[in-house]
Amino acid sequence: MADRRHIREAAESLLGSVTGPHYCRNLSHSQSINLVSEDLVAGHRPHGKMSTVRRFFCLFVTFDILFSSLMWLICVMMRGETLEQIVEREIIHYNIKTSLFDIVLVAIIRFVVLLLFYGLLYINNWSIIALSTGGTCAFLISKVFFYDWPNASTPVYQVFLILASFTLSWGETWFLDFRVLPQEQQAKYILEAIGGHTSERTPLLNTCNERASPLRPPGVQSTYGESTVNWFSPVETPESSPKRRRPGEQLILTQEQGLVDCPIKFLHDEFKNNIVRIPEWNPTILQSEFIKEIADGIDLTYQVTAGGGRGIISPRDFVNLRRVAPMTKDGRVTDGEPYCYVISAISVKVPDYPPRSDMVRGNNKVSCWVLKPKSVQLPDGRIVQTTVFQWLLCCDLKGKIPQFVLDAAFATVMLDYIVHLRKFAANAKAKGLF
Missing domain, CATH: 3.30.530.20 (START domain)
Structure with missing residues (x-):
């Protein structure tokens, strides 16, 4: 019964x-x-799990850090140096005028922050990604002014690395603000329209x-x-x-x-x-x-x-x-x-x-x-x-x-x-x- x-x-x-x-x-x-x-x-979030569109966003953020790291390796390996020399010059003796590792570091920060707030904490607000993209853009613009371009060994690859980091950060912002948040909100509205919105205080019987x-x-x-x-x-x-x-x-x-x-x-x-x-x-x-x-x-x-x-x-x-x-x-x-x-x-x-x-x-x-x-x-x-x-x-x-x-x-x-x-x-x- x-x-x-x-x-x-x-x-x-x-x-x-x-x-x-x-x-x-x-x-x-x-x-x-x-x-x-x-x-x-x-x-839709089946059984409270992560939605497909948000999972794709987390995958895109992961692609960001991997692509930035790969481009950085290509840029520094073009000099013909050994791995020990690259680590010493780019990381240990870091200088904003000659090193490009800071772009990888910015990508790592974006990766950690965005996955923490949008993957683990599952927030539905654009403020965090606005701060990460704004901070990335401010740093990249400063990087352009401070970097020693006349002595750059492969300026084409270095320019491409900076532009790629700029584009990926804005792509993450666009995808979250115009895809993830609206589609999750729309799915919630549709399901409420079909099955009715109920809470623990809503009477079961009308x-x-x-x-x-x-x-x-x-x-x-x-x-x-x-x-x-x-x-x-x-x-x-x-x-x-x-x-x-x-x-x-x-x-x-x-x-x-x-x-x-x-x-x-x-x-x-x-x-x-x-x-x-x-x-x-x-x-x-x-x-x-x-x-x-x-x-x-x-x-x-x-x-x-x-x-x-x-x-x-x-x-x-x-x-x-x-x-x-x-x-x-x-x-x-x-x-x-x-x-x-x-x-x-x-x-x-x-x-x-x-x-x-x-x-x-x-x-x-x-x-x-x-x-x-x-x-x-x-x-x-x-x-x-x-x-x-x-x-x-x-x-x-x-x-x-x-x-x-x-x-x-x-x-x-x-x-x-x-x-x-x-x-x-x-x-x-x-x-x-x-």
């Missing part, structure tokens, strides 16, 4: 990301992919916009208006386990129970016969077409889904082979009184509906809705017929989208769907359609 309660609370925490029935659709597919691949993937519902037992408050549902999804692999989800492996989400205040026959007929009207009441579906009926309860459909994750995931289209069948309790198709209705679908290829050039074709590996009748007793003693809505989803959206983004987006879409379905049923009941 403790694990079940934990799963429920984790799922309901995703409700913070649902801001309404609309979605941000102002990003093109190419912009969405670039946003994910650059700002989100590079700036209790705003409470409205009475005849389906809720007396004295029990809804945690999300009328959208409260029980959820189940496979528990994540423990951190100590060596088994992790492979790249491209899809998470199967199951919405275990969601009560809809309408008879099962009404919901069944709506899904089976009025699929083209779904976008009228469900903004998560932009387009829904009936292609062809193959047999009784078996048909081909085409749908375009709205983008998810506030524009991170662009709209996708699907061509599905669908079957609507009444089932007995033991899972057999029946012509009599059914225990439930099963609406299953899988992606197929249809020649008349090829992939569109302006949209990514998703792959619906397995999708299944189960509608079960349930009698609910109201506080006044009346019995009403409702429908238990269950949803199994395993979908490959294609594109370069991290799995953790898909997991959060799928859960949010499923939550939105039950919200819109309940609103649709409430409006139909108000119009006397059942």
